[in-house]
Amino acid sequence: MGAKNVLGGDLEVCCTDPTTGFYRDGCCNTGPGDYGVHVVCAQVTEDFLGFSRRQGNDLSTPVPEYGFPGLKPGDRWCLCAMRWKEALDAAVAPPVILAATHISALEFVTLEELRAHALDG
Numbered sequence: 763m764g765a766k767n768v769l770g771g772d773l774e775v776c777c778t779d780p781t782t783g784f785y786r787d788g789c790c791n792t793g794p795g796d797y798g799v800h801v802v803c804a805q806v807t808e809d810f811l812g813f814s815r816r817q818g819n820d821l822s823t824p825v826p827e828y829g830f831p832g833l834k835p836g837d838r839w840c841l842c843a844m845r846w847k848e849a850l851d852a853a854v855a856p857p858v859i860l861a862a863t864h865i866s867a868l869e870f871v872t873l874e875e876l877r878a879h880a881l882d883g
Contacts, residue, residue: 765791766865768873776803776862777838780831790840790864798842799870803862805881808835810856813849838862843870850875857881 765773778788782803784796790803804810811822811833821839824832833839838859847870849855860880867876 765789767861768863768865768867768876769860770865771861773864774859774861776840776859780833780837780839782838782840784840786829790862792864792866799844799866800840801843801864801867802841802846802871802876803838803859804841804846804856805838805859806833806835806841807854807856809854810849811835813852813854814845817845817848819845843867847871850879855879 767773773789773791775788776782776790781788783789783791784800785791790801792799792801806821814821821833824830846855850871857879858876859882860876861882863876
């Protein structure tokens with residue numbers, strides 16, 4: 763049995779271009795060692811990228827030695843659940859894809875909060 767999403771269905775792929783996920787498998791899976799809990803599939807925005815940079819996590823700048831291309835607005839990425847919650851509290855939360863957001867995100871945010879920012883109903 764595979765991972766579940768916040769809707770109770772099978773976890774869908776978030777993005778493979780660029781390839782996201784803690785395990786770089788395109789999905790927002792989590793497990794041992796994922797201390798950031800990278801489980802929220804989001805479509806990043808300029809406002810969110812600026813917010814994340816100000817919080818000390820520059821997601822826009824490529825880091826070739828780690829195979830990270832840098833993100834641009836419109837890219838989908840598995841975000842840390844707490845960073846998405848911080849962005850929500852700061853009114854810059856990017857939209858999410860519920861079917862690709864891991865059920866463990868519900869330990870940090872409510873389904874209602876996610877639904878209010880959902881691209882997929």
